[in-house]
Amino acid sequence: MAPPLSDKIRPSSIEDIVGQEHLLGKGKLLRNIIDSETLPNMIFYGPSGVGKTTLAKILAKHTSKRLFKLNATTASTADIKDIIAQIDTFTAPNGILLYLDEIQYFNKKQQQTILEFIETGKITLIASTTENPSFYIYNAILSRSVIFEFKFVNSNEIKKALIRVIKFIEKEEKVKVIASDDVLDYIATLAAGDVRRAINFLELCNLSSTIKNKSKKISLDTATQLNFSGNIRYDKAGNEHYDTLSAYQKSMRGSDPNAAIYYLARLLSSGDLISACRRLMVCVCEDVGLAYPQIIPIVKSCVDIAMQVGLPEARIPLADAVIMVCLAPKSNSAYAAINNAMSDISSGKIFPFPRQLQNNHCDASDVKNKGQFYLYPHDFENHWVAQEYLPRELKNTKYYIPDKNKTESSFNSYWNKIKKI
Numbered sequence: 309m310a311p312p313l314s315d316k317i318r319p320s321s322i323e324d325i326v327g328q329e330h331l332l333g334k335g336k337l338l339r340n341i342i343d344s345e346t347l348p349n350m351i352f353y354g355p356s357g358v359g360k361t362t363l364a365k366i367l368a369k370h371t372s373k374r375l376f377k378l379n380a381t382t383a384s385t386a387d388i389k390d391i392i393a394q395i396d397t398f399t400a401p402n403g404i405l406l407y408l409d410e411i412q413y414f415n416k417k418q419q420q421t422i423l424e425f426i427e428t429g430k431i432t433l434i435a436s437t438t439e440n441p442s443f444y445i446y447n448a449i450l451s452r453s454v455i456f457e458f459k460f461v462n463s464n465e466i467k468k469a470l471i472r473v474i475k476f477i478e479k480e481e482k483v484k485v486i487a488s489d490d491v492l493d494y495i496a497t498l499a500a501g502d503v504r505r506a507i508n509f510l511e512l513c514n515l516s517s518t519i520k521n522k523s524k525k526i527s528l529d530t531a532t533q534l535n536f537s538g539n540i541r542y543d544k545a546g547n548e549h550y551d552t553l554s555a556y557q558k559s560m561r562g563s564d565p566n567a568a569i570y571y572l573a574r575l576l577s578s579g580d581l582i583s584a585c586r587r588l589m590v591c592v593c594e595d596v597g598l599a600y601p602q603i604i605p606i607v608k609s610c611v612d613i614a615m616q617v618g619l620p621e622a623r624i625p626l627a628d629a630v631i632m633v634c635l636a637p638k639s640n641s642a643y644a645a646i647n648n649a650m651s652d653i654s655s656g657k658i659f660p661f662p663r664q665l666q667n668n669h670c671d672a673s674d675v676k677n678k679g680q681f682y683l684y685p686h687d688f689e690n691h692w693v694a695q696e697y698l699p700r701e702l703k704n705t706k707y708y709i710p711d712k713n714k715t716e717s718s719f720n721s722y723w724n725k726i727k728k729i
Contacts, residue, residue, distance in 0.1 A: 314507040317476045318362050325359050325366075326469045326503060327461030332363075338456050345370055347405070349426055351445065352436040354458025355548070357502030360436040364407045373432060374400040380413035388421050395430045404431045411435035412444035419446040426452055460501025467496050469503050473510050484523035485514065494531045509534050549580075553587050560588075561595040565634040572630050576623050584626060585611045592633050599639035599713040603632060637713045645708040652702075659699030690726045 319325050322332055322342065331338040341348065347367060352360040368375040376391045394400045406422065408414070425431040426449065433453065437444060441455055470492050474485045487510075495513070499506035512534065513526045552574055559567035575584040592607040610629035614622035664682040683693045698705060710720040 312508070313473065313476075313511040314504045317473055317507070318365070319359075320366065322363070322366060324472075325362060326465040328359055328363075328458055331456055331458070341454075342367065342370065347371055347432055347434070349433045349449075349453040350435070351411070351441050351450070351453045351455045352434070352458055353441050353455055354438070355460055355501065356438055357499075357504035358458045358461055359503065360458055361409060364409075364434045364436060367434060368405055368407065371405050371432070372402045373405040374402070375405050375407065377407045377409070379409045380418075381410050383408075383414075385418055385421060388418065392422070392425060392431075395425065403429065406431050406433050408433060408435040410437060412437045412439040416446050419449055423448055423452075461503050462501070463493065463496035463499075466499055466501075466503055466506045467492050470495060470506060470510055473507055477514055481524075483519055485526065486523060487513075487526040488528070491526055491528050491531050494528060495534070498531075498534060549583070553583060556584070557587050557591045557595075560591045560630060560633045561638065563634050563638065565631045568630050568634050569627060572623075572626060576619060576626070579619065581614065581619055581622055585614060588626065588629055588633065592629075592636075594643045595638055595640060596633055596636045597639045597642045598716050598719075599637040599711060600715060603636050607633065637715075639711040639713050639716060641709060641711045641716060648707045652705075657702065659701045662696050662699065664695065665697060692723075692726050694727075 322339070325332060330336060332342075333339060347370070352364065354360060374394065376394075378387055378391075391404060391406060395404060404425075411419070422431055422433065423446070426433055433449070435445070435449075435453070441450060470487075474487060477483075478485050491513075495506055495509045499509060509531075510526075513530050514524065516530055517524045517526050552571055556568060556571035556575065559571055572584055575581075589607060589611060592604055596603055607629045610625040613625040617625075683695050685691050685693050685695075687693075696703065710716040
């Protein structure tokens with residue numbers, strides 16, 4: 309079985325890797341480490357198709373250690389033990405360089421198996437992962453490793469890789485390949501930062517184009533046929549899911565309807581209707597809140613409509629709601645108030661209730677002043693009477709601080725007048 313084109317043209321030198329200038333540029337930390345030819349334990353973290361595996365393979369050539377490669381999706385504890393058995397043998401006199409791809413799929417026990425050999429330096433680990441290392445990698449390994457974050461590759465850098473692919477195809481197939489800048493721009497953009505994905509797209513376009521007069525022209529029409537919903541890059545269980553939700557809510561909080569609608573579209577295009585609705589309802593309560601409390605049931609109604617009609621029509625009421633949230637005045641005073649109160653509770657500030665707030669109890673014999681002494685506010689002018697409601701130990705604590713928006717200012721002014729503050 310022939311290897312995919314992306315493997316055939318995998319870069320063999322750092323200079324051929326596109327993107328990751330923040331790591332591999334002259335004077336950058338990772339580049340300096342590579343140039344020193346002394347490799348520490350390293351974890352490469354970032355999305356797929358951005359050069360993690362490629363760089364690990366290049367680094368393997370810069371060491372005298374024996375290279376072993378494992379993919380955690382298929383490797384077992386027995387595979388790890390087979391590698392450990394090679395330590396201090398004539399087959400690995402200078403130690404072992406272990407490249408462990410997708411380390412997040414190893415459980416804690418499997419990761420612990422190699423820990424003691426990492427500590428002694430008999431195994432140098434280069435691990436790659438698409439998930440946040442803090443959540444998936446054993447702390448003892450994290451503390452002994454340097455983490456480098458790889459980022460999506462911009463379209464201009466991806467175009468450089470596509471041009472190299474075209475030259476490779478021309479040499480292999482002995483045919484002239486013609487692809488305009490518009491075609492390359494389209495493929496590079498559609499790949500959404502994933503170089504391998506862009507190469508696969510170009511390979512599909514090449515396979516579906518016919519040869520005429522020893523040349524092959526890849527048309528924009530051919531390239532646009534790649535753009536179907538199955539090509540949308542999204543992982544509901546990974547970092548991209550949470551990054552999209554974070555950008556979605558932060559855009560609403562930041563009152564940017566254009567950005568918020570864009571991220572809503574990304575969620576809905578991936579079919580993630582529930583997450584779009586849930587985060588919208590959280591946002592309207594957290595970030596609009598008391599500045600415009602009437603919007604909360606409005607947004608809930610939009611969400612109910614969206615859930616009833618389903619996709620694709622659900623996009624319409626959700627767009628209404630998202631734009632309303634973006635344009636509404638903002639206040640997080642209620643959010644801050646409950647957070648502060650929860651913080652006090654979690655720190656152990658659990659005190660007795662004021663006697664007047666308790667349910668009716670029989671007073672014990674040692675209680676000198678018997679009775680509840682609760683003052684019913686509706687029996688007093690303006691339905692308010694001065695009375696202590698917080699436990700005595702928390703007297704005068706302020707959890708809620710009114711914001712200066714129109715609604716809260718109005719409420720605050722009213723109660724200040726009633727309470728004669």
